[in-house]
Amino acid sequence: MSSPAFLSLEKLTLAYGDTVAVKDLDLSIRQGELVAFLGPSGCGKTTTMRSIAGLLKPQSGRISLDGADITRVAANKRSVGLVFQSYALFPHLTVFENVAFGLRLKGLSGTELESRVDAGLKSVGLTSFAARKPAELSGGQQQRVALARSMVMEPKVLLLDEPLSNLDARLRLEMRAELQRVQKETGVTMIFVTHDQGEALSLADRIVVMLNGAIEQIGTPEDIYNRPASAFVADFVGFENIFAIENGRLRAGNGPIALAMPLPHDAAGLAWRPRMVTLGSGPFQGTVRGAAFSGSTREYLLDTPLGALKAEVDAAAPAHSAGTTLAFDLPVEKAAKLERFN
């Protein structure tokens, strides 16, 4: 890590009763970074986020923020903001009072309070909605109120729980831009939790992929997308043809198979996206079981000696119907080399 850690988790173990949700997690995040916690439900990403917020006491381990150990610091004294998935706006208060809530607790009042709240509402484009109640706003507007409510507190870290998942496609794009802008303008360190790889890839500086309460891989979106470290990550980011390497050969449904090119020694498995499969030439034969035209491409499902295989080619290429036998190749140089096979 080039610059010192701003937020660091050391050997963090989190549990609900006897159920361990996160085990011995180590992670450090730089100031101003935009980090995504990515993983399927139950992987521990939300649990980890809640422990950073102070809503869940760790069973063991340490959390430090901006040079101070905050493991035992109460949630209301941490300077950590959280935008809830459901937004959690206070239904009895107006938009203005929602945003003013934390500032009032800080002892602000009068014109200072007003100008801070106004600035917060202005930054999310909701100035004219100040007098409304949350129930009178759309989901996207409610989320922006929640964002403003957290941001006016000038938190050291802003946490966001599934920030885009409740929005429709157009709003999602808008909110994504909004979050990037807020992050750029304020330089706040942001962590968001998501189960959507597209969301993580498009928004984050760095992605932490989690599985079963542990970190599976940390990397830039390019790293994660192009060089998945494990079969799980590969599957998560759209590599649909994933094979383990056993004794120098690919393990397939009908037993091990040798590819034309020698396999790398340092890999536990290889993975190909459907696009990486060469169709029409190569040492292997497969039978088309299904074909789908999706506008710009054609997808094929092949029955092969390696088992079922997914291939994708340009729609300009001639179509093959079900039952056709096709030659294909799995080019080793294109494959993602997996460090771990799980």
Added chain:
Amino acid sequence: MNSRLFPVVVLFLVTAFLIGPFFIIVAASVSGGETLAFPPQGLSLKWVAKVFQVESFRESFAMSMLLAIGGTGAALVLGIPASYALSRYRLPFGETIRTVVALPIIVPGIIVGLALLRYLVVPFRFNITLALFLAHTALVLPYAVRVVSASLNNLRSDIEEAAVLLGSSRAGAFFRVVMPNIRSGILAAFILGFVTSFNQVPVSLFLSGPGIRTLPIDMLSYMEITYDPSVAALSALLAFMSIGIVFIAERFLGFSRYV
């Protein structure tokens, strides 16, 4: 003969059965005669006026009001935190506690009254007013817990966490964001409890002493001695009071959502 006639007739009969006595009482209370009678003999408001002159009615009305307001208030002071704990935490024996809290509704009032008299008031020379207060608190508690729980369950719990992350303490979050949002539920519980306590007979029957009795019990003993229409007049006045309260509650709170 159409098939819709039968249910309509049944509906009409049931409604008449439920509301009929009320009209009889109202009619009897404006009677000009000397005894409780229906149909009324002549028309007069003298019995309505007499209600306000009977001293024991004034005293027992004050007692009933005190019990209804104090008992319901106490039930809410106990019931709001209890409802909060039951709806927010996964408590051991949570379901059992819920059932126990509901018991005063299920156990016949006669039994509660007799038990309090026989095992609390008599052996310990327990103050009857205090016993009445405790009994009414216990009787109203199930309604308080049920109604307040209903509004708590409709309220997302993450708003409390949001308040905490904005700098509030846990207790502060309860008063700043939970209480304001269950206010109408609390008011509904108060009204329901008030009416329940005010109209309560069986328990109060056992817990009366010299000069200490609730209004319904006082009416009962008044009738044993004096058979004039003033009891009907008082009943009608009380019924109008209850109807008024429930009407206002329905109008401003949507009372029927909670009951």
